[in-house]
Amino acid sequence: MKYLLYLLFPIITFAQEKAVLVTYKAIYNTELPTTKNGYLYISNDQKKTIYFTENIKKTGEEKGKDIDVTIKLSSGKRQFNHFNYKNDTLITRDDILKESLLVKEKIPHFNWILSDESKDIDSGMLYKATCYFRGRNYIAWYSPTTPIKAGPWKFQGLPGLIYEIYDETRRYNWVLVQVEHSNFNFNSEELAYKEKETISIEEYAQLKFNNSNSLDEKILSKLPRGAKIVNQKTFRTGFEIKFEWEEEVK
Template identity: 75%
Template sequence: MKYIIYLLFPLLTFAQEKAVLITYKAIYNTELPTTKDGYLYINNNQKKTVYFTEIIDKTDEEKDENVDIKVRLSSGKKGFNYFDYENDSLITRDDIFKESQLIKEKTPNFSWNLTEEKKIINDITLLKATCYFRGRNYIAWYSTSTPIKAGPWKFQGLPGLIYEIYDETRRYNWLLQKVESSTYDFDSEYLNYKNFETITIKEYAELKFNNKNLDKKLIAKLPRGAKIVSQKFFRTGFEIKFEWEEETKEED
């Protein structure tokens, strides 16, 4: 893979509106395989970052051979991950059964394990790091030669830019495509969560995985005359087990 790097941070100190744009290729080997571009914007002092993926118009978001209709589970609103490091906060917009939610949490701790393993791609030395985060084991390849400490989705905390990261099952993969100068409005209405209701990460997990009203909501969305022959519920997504659940397991 040929990485394209147009310029680095030292050249971007002359204007508040300037930012670095890092484009990733997001490859999801899920029940409905998807490949799309992800965009990471980083402001000049690296105190704010915004990551989102392109919206791909699909007829279906979930399909099962035992379900005789197709259900769209997206709200249609663009999701994002917005880090405000000065306020130690991460705001995520995500969908829970067609309902868009703003989730607020503190900057997650990935507890990276830095290794001495290296690989060189296009004359760029990448270092390997691993971590366990919310139910998945991740492998990251990063470079300390680029003065950017960030990555796609919620990934951060490494001493360099993440060029490649994936979970051990290769279900979720991100590959850096290019780095370039750009502009971005980090104070836009799109990111102004202060005027809207937010929920905690724990409330998000409860709504997504322990919602007793989910069956009723699902049935209410079905076309007239449709029925579900059988139901399979299992946790899926980037985050499938949370810190408080791990703590409860250890106490038991």
């Protein structure tokens, strides 16, 4: 057994790449408030990054609200955002109901507006930047002295590491917890998807927001017999609620 471990160790080491691990606290002030950790791995050459949040189980239900049944529809697969800057691609794994989808798009452009406004923290000075992206206005605080141009979820493109970012309603918030050296296998089986397994961002938006009939059928299939959907809300929710091709031409 000892010799077997010696033989396996170089293989395990070889699969891992040196990386920087940035841990964020993700705070979602949604209908079901959630706080969990988010993990951003950045390759040493900064040509690849991957961000994912931990899976947590919700227990208990809020009472006294006009909600008869609350259901969590998840495929159980880890959701992530995988950037490959060399190929100008972003692959996102996301769920629509219990179906896990791989969504491919070009790396999004964030039209950041940099500000002279700053604030001092223990590790140095942070500067403010703002942008509009897919239906939400965001405020970011970044460190230009940290030579990492990345952040949680799909956020990137600032001249430094994002320490804090939130939308103007404070519905979605990310706060940096720590930065450390680590290892990550960017060639893992989880990331070994094929082109035919992906859909475009346009197809994803169509499935998520413009397919209400099949959505109702899938939801009803998860409810107790005889249940029905009442007071259905049609507003969009999530990080992305309006896409580039949907914006009005001015």
